[in-house]
Amino acid sequence: MTDSHPPSLLSLPGTQWPRMEPGWVWLCGAGPGDPGLLTLHALNALQQADVVIYDALVQDCILDWAPQARHIYAGKRGGKPSAKQRDISLQLVDLAREGKRVLRLKGGDPFVFGRGGEEAQTLVQHGVPIRIIPGISAGIGGLAYAGIPVTHRDVNQSVTFVTGHDQSGLTPSSLNWQAIAQGSQVIVIYMGMKHAGQISAALLDAGRPADEPCAVVSSATTPDQRVLETTLGQLAADIDSSGFEPPAILCIGRSVLMRQVLDWQGMMAGAAPRDLDPLGRGLPAETACGG
Numbered sequence: 337m338t339d340s341h342p343p344s345l346l347s348l349p350g351t352q353w354p355r356m357e358p359g360w361v362w363l364c365g366a367g368p369g370d371p372g373l374l375t376l377h378a379l380n381a382l383q384q385a386d387v388v389i390y391d392a393l394v395q396d397c398i399l400d401w402a403p404q405a406r407h408i409y410a411g412k413r414g415g416k417p418s419a420k421q422r423d424i425s426l427q428l429v430d431l432a433r434e435g436k437r438v439l440r441l442k443g444g445d446p447f448v449f450g451r452g453g454e455e456a457q458t459l460v461q462h463g464v465p466i467r468i469i470p471g472i473s474a475g476i477g478g479l480a481y482a483g484i485p486v487t488h489r490d491v492n493q494s495v496t497f498v499t500g501h502d503q504s505g506l507t508p509s510s511l512n513w514q515a516i517a518q519g520s521q522v523i524v525i526y527m528g529m530k531h532a533g534q535i536s537a538a539l540l541d542a543g544r545p546a547d548e549p550c551a552v553v554s555s556a557t558t559p560d561q562r563v564l565e566t567t568l569g570q571l572a573a574d575i576d577s578s579g580f581e582p583p584a585i586l587c588i589g590r591s592v593l594m595r596q597v598l599d600w601q602g603m604m605a606g607a608a609p610r611d612l613d614p615l616g617r618g619l620p621a622e623t624a625c626g627g
Contacts, residue, residue, distance in 0.1 A: 353376075354377070356381060356437040356439075357437065359435050359464070360466065361432050361440055361466050362381050362385075363442070363467070363469065364381050364446065364468075364469035364471065365444055366393075366443055367471045367477060367557070368473070368556050370395075371401075375469060378471065382401045382402040382439065382441075385404075385437050386404075386406065386436040387406045387438050388439045388441055389408045389431075389439070390441040391412070391442050391443050392409075395558070408427075410424045424455065428455060428458070428464070429462045432459070432464040433464070444471055446470070446471065447470070449497075456468065475497050475524040479553060479556070479587055481601065482561070483594065483602070484591060486587075487591070488591045488594055490615050490617060491589065491590045491591045492520075492589060494519070494521055494522070495520060495522045496519070496522070497526070498523060498524070498528070500525050500532075501530065513535075513542050517539050517542030521589055523589060525586040526585060528586045529552065529554075529575055529584045536568050539568060540569065544588070546568055546569030548589065548590070549565070549567060550568050550571050550592060551586070551587045552566070552571075552575060552580060552587075553585045555581075555583065555584075556584075563595070564580060565595065568588060593615060594614060594615070595614075596609065597610070597614055
């Protein structure tokens with residue numbers, strides 16, 4: 337997007353946009369990074385809010401679309417000083433009780449590893465009315481910007497979304513990696529780069545092949561996006577040598593191969609597709625799926 341001032345929603349015909357009332361909190365997903373991936377409901381909320389409480393992954397240019405609002409940072413990044421979740425939730429309650437129109441803006445989707453459910457439950461328990469505005473999750477939109485389809489009919493009929501760390505910052509002990517490895521053809525891991533060695537070792541121990549295609553997408557959908565293509569056996573070592581930094585999405589499975597033909601950003605920059613048939617089907621795409 338080249339214009340930092342988005343059009344008013346009032347100029348879009350045919351829809352009654354919801355009004356943000358004083359004392360309400362709207363929990364809203366800001367998408368994976370690119371401001372063009374905001375929903376229209378998110379833009380509507382930005383234009384009405386008195387206060388925007390935002391996460392670390394929300395782009396500054398998105399906040400610029402709410403110049404009338406007070407902006408409060410409430411980011412939580414692994415290994416860095418962060419606000420406590422309880423304090424964030426209760427601050428939302430306090431602001432609503434002051435009669436503010438409060439927008440809680442979260443990267444991605446608030447209900448996908450975003451702790452939006454906890455915040456929403458706290459608000460409801462304290463009698464604060466809420467509205468939920470979904471956003472595009474990085475595990476879907478971020479991979480799409482890398483040219484990797486989360487599902488592809490020739491590859492998978494299932495996909496599992498996993499968080500790479502729990503509340504303590506460690507790899508979740510509750511995850512059954514054996515079941516995940518055996519039950520899902522494609523695995524998408526949020527916040528897993530720090531523990532890539534443990535994760536890949538667990539999946540290899542559970543029977544996933546060492547040569548299984550993997551990708552790491554860092555700063556997805558932003559101008560700083562970088563993509564690492566590797567294999568499960570080399571995942572941790574290649575991450576260490578790449579210099580990649582969080583935030584990043586990990587994708588494990590043969591759908592990663594589709595980047596060789598679907599790297600649309602590379603093609604926009606003038607690169608040719610590396611392989612028009614990366615899955616080796618030997619058929620045109622329009623006939624490969626059979627119906």
